[in-house]
Amino acid sequence: MPALIEDYALIGNCRTAALIDKTGSLDWLCFPRFDGPACFAALLGTEENGRWRIGPAQPGARVSRRYRGDTLILETTFDTPSGRVLLIDCMPVGQGHNSVIRIVVGLDGKVPMAMDLTMRFDYGSSIPWVEQPRDRVLSAVAGPERLVLYSAKTLEARDHHTTSQFTVRPGDRLVFTLTHQPSVLPLADQFDAEQALQATEAYWLAFAGRCPDVGRFTEQVKRSLLTLKALTYEPSGGIVAAATTSLPERLGGERNWDYRFCWLRDATMTLLAFTNLGYLDEAHAWREWLLRSVAGSPEQMQIMYGLGGERRLPEYELDWLPGYEGSRPVRIGNAASTQTQLDVYGEVTDAMSQAIRGGMPRHPRSASVFRLIMRYLENAWQQPDEGIWEIRAKPRHFVHSKVMAWVAFDRAANLADLATEEGQGMSRHYRGVADRIHAQVCEQGFDRELGHFVQSYGSKEVDASLLHIGLTGFLPADDPRFVATVQAVESQLMKGGFVLRYLSHRVDDGLTPGEGTFLVCSFWLADVYALLGRMGDAQAMFERLSGLCNDVGLLAEQYDQQGQRMLGNFPQAFSHIGIINTALNLHRAECPAQVRARREAQAPVQQRASEAGG
Numbered sequence: 210m211p212a213l214i215e216d217y218a219l220i221g222n223c224r225t226a227a228l229i230d231k232t233g234s235l236d237w238l239c240f241p242r243f244d245g246p247a248c249f250a251a252l253l254g255t256e257e258n259g260r261w262r263i264g265p266a267q268p269g270a271r272v273s274r275r276y277r278g279d280t281l282i283l284e285t286t287f288d289t290p291s292g293r294v295l296l297i298d299c300m301p302v303g304q305g306h307n308s309v310i311r312i313v314v315g316l317d318g319k320v321p322m323a324m325d326l327t328m329r330f331d332y333g334s335s336i337p338w339v340e341q342p343r344d345r346v347l348s349a350v351a352g353p354e355r356l357v358l359y360s361a362k363t364l365e366a367r368d369h370h371t372t373s374q375f376t377v378r379p380g381d382r383l384v385f386t387l388t389h390q391p392s393v394l395p396l397a398d399q400f401d402a403e404q405a406l407q408a409t410e411a412y413w414l415a416f417a418g419r420c421p422d423v424g425r426f427t428e429q430v431k432r433s434l435l436t437l438k439a440l441t442y443e444p445s446g447g448i449v450a451a452a453t454t455s456l457p458e459r460l461g462g463e464r465n466w467d468y469r470f471c472w473l474r475d476a477t478m479t480l481l482a483f484t485n486l487g488y489l490d491e492a493h494a495w496r497e498w499l500l501r502s503v504a505g506s507p508e509q510m511q512i513m514y515g516l517g518g519e520r521r522l523p524e525y526e527l528d529w530l531p532g533y534e535g536s537r538p539v540r541i542g543n544a545a546s547t548q549t550q551l552d553v554y555g556e557v558t559d560a561m562s563q564a565i566r567g568g569m570p571r572h573p574r575s576a577s578v579f580r581l582i583m584r585y586l587e588n589a590w591q592q593p594d595e596g597i598w599e600i601r602a603k604p605r606h607f608v609h610s611k612v613m614a615w616v617a618f619d620r621a622a623n624l625a626d627l628a629t630e631e632g633q634g635m636s637r638h639y640r641g642v643a644d645r646i647h648a649q650v651c652e653q654g655f656d657r658e659l660g661h662f663v664q665s666y667g668s669k670e671v672d673a674s675l676l677h678i679g680l681t682g683f684l685p686a687d688d689p690r691f692v693a694t695v696q697a698v699e700s701q702l703m704k705g706g707f708v709l710r711y712l713s714h715r716v717d718d719g720l721t722p723g724e725g726t727f728l729v730c731s732f733w734l735a736d737v738y739a740l741l742g743r744m745g746d747a748q749a750m751f752e753r754l755s756g757l758c759n760d761v762g763l764l765a766e767q768y769d770q771q772g773q774r775m776l777g778n779f780p781q782a783f784s785h786i787g788i789i790n791t792a793l794n795l796h797r798a799e800c801p802a803q804v805r806a807r808r809e810a811q812a813p814v815q816q817r818a819s820e821a822g823g
Contacts, residue, residue: 211236211252211533214456214775215759218274218283219436222300222409223443224307226452228252228779231272233264233285233296240354240389241307242442242516243449244469248356248389250333253455253539254530256325258333263296263311263385265289266321266374276761279417279431280410281439283761292318294377301405302412308388310402313361315381324362324385326371330354332527332541336369347371348396355392359399360385420486424800426792429755432762433785434486437479440782442516446494447471447502448479449516451766451778457536458724458767458777465536467543468766468778470522471498472513473553474597475782477560482789484560484567492564499557500574508585512550513543522546548595549604554586555613555620559681562620580635583621587642590614596665597674598710601719606666608654609674611646612683618643619682647683651690661694664711671697672711673730676737686740695737705770706753707731725767725776728754732787739794747798751791764788 212230217237220227225245227238237252239245251260264270264287271288283298293316300309313322328337330351337349337356347358358364361383362375377383388397416438417431440449451468458464476495483491502518503510511520524544532539558579565571590611593604622639626632653666664672675694679686686692702709707726714722731754738747757775758764764784766777
């Protein structure tokens with residue numbers, strides 16, 4: 210049985226990522242990239258679906274772990290009755306190969322250790338052909354893929370497993386490396402693991418070292434930045450929503466989705482986090498990915514793409530995997546890629562607007578691309594859609610979708626070149642469309658009987674996404690209609706101090722009701738509290754949320770109040786974006802002079818509302 214979600218730590222190389230639990234078991238890893246077929250899939254099944262464990266031979270060791278400074282190098286210490294041993298795990302960055310390094314270091318006494326390597330290609334379904342071309346070298350081939358293990362100790366074959374038993378003493382430093390390669394190529398040479406480890410440490414330290422001082426939030430912000438960077442596919446600049454698929458939003462339920470793709474919404478929010486902290490290189494790379502991905506006819510623009518901009522992401526089920534704690538089906542691909550979600554246009558336009566204000570120069574092609582997109586949106590905003598929560602029921606006129614369509618035209622009006630007559634005309638035109646959307650939302654999205662905005666036109670339900678009415682500047686934060694909406698969110702959607710997306714037992718979203726609290730919604734409420742000047746409430750919410758991070762600072766998508774455990778895919782970009790943005794908002798309130806100096810010197814630290822034109 211796999212570990213609790215919060216018992217996993219992440220290592221990665223900005224191409225793919227692995228999850229390792231507290232026992233030293235690597236239970237999830239896809240090659241050659243995030244969305245590739247997993248060769249270790251015990252996370253969604255059993256050890257027979259693939260895992261690589263290195264740890265004490267006897268159970269019961271006391272475990273402590275950390276990341277080495279501001280890096281993604283994981284250090285796990287096992288304290289046993291006979292001694293202590295350190296396990297160092299990392300994936301080398303920028304080394305020209307796709308590998309995992311695992312180093313066992315003896316600290317005190319003598320510790321009997323065991324290694325169990327179970328390789329299964331294609332999400333745990335294919336048992337490879339395994340050979341030992343020479344001592345302590347293993348080659349495993351299945352179709353187009355090969356894994357090559359270089360071991361510090363003698364290997365033994367047992368029931369389609371590869372094992373090794375050894376004892377570690379003080380001063381021992383035993384290196385194991387595993388490299389993925391196409392099976393048609395010659396066997397990969399052993400690389401210098403110690404040199405690769407040093408280079409990888411330098412890479413992460415250089416990245417984290419660019420993070421500005423944000424007071425008492427600096428360490429939390431750095432860890433979340435490192436996590437977001439680890440979810441970036443460096444060859445293209447695309448940013449995945451999470452490193453996993455099918456970790457359930459409800460244990461034993463069907464709300465299990467593949468998040469190893471690039472949602473425009475999630476990626477643009479990541480972009481805002483990067484630009485607000487001055488990481489313009491990452492912002493540039495993402496913009497290039499965006500302009501390549503959305504190139505073409507604007508009506509064919511998707512809400513999500515593959516890592517390289519791929520458009521076809523067909524959804525199917527893996528019936529041989531029992532799912533995480535029996536949560537089935539296990540899904541690969543995501544049918545939401547074909548949905549209409551109007552809010553992404555506002556997210557993208559808002560992100561580009563803030564990036565430009567943050568110092569990123571305009572792209573020569575972006576104006577033409579966005580002009581076509583705005584022309585399409587001018588008609589599309591009037592249609593129903595599946596909305597931010599990607600319902601699998603009949604499309605509706607979601608209020609959040611309309612608000613974000615307003616954001617698109619509002620920001621486009623601000624972005625127009627007012628130095629030219631044509632630009633002035635475009636700005637006036639976009640402002641006129643924004644005004645029409647604004648009037649319609651205030652008329653049809655506000656329930657006068659209830660006294661607050663509702664999830665969709667004609668609905669009586671409240672939705673956490675309505676918090677963006679204030680966060681985007683659609684209405685001033687102190688507008689009575691928005692204040693009443695915040696109160697409705699607090700009274701109806703708060704559960705144990707956190708915020709639900711909506712009441713799934715009262716809203717037909719096409720799925721069986723029931724899920725955890727979606728963590729980013731609680732971060733949104735904290736940001737709204739800051740806008741309203743309720744700093745005590747904002748701080749308390751942030752402390753509750755950040756207190757959910759596991760021992761190495763990672764957050765999943767959701768939190769189960771009843772079971773007091775994480776749910777959903779892990780680690781989740783949305784949740785770590787929430788940490789960064791809310792921390793920046795709190796820091797700005799606490800240290801306005803410091804933030805003002807940073808804004809003048811480099812990138813602005815600002816809430817999205819500051820971009821509003823009306």
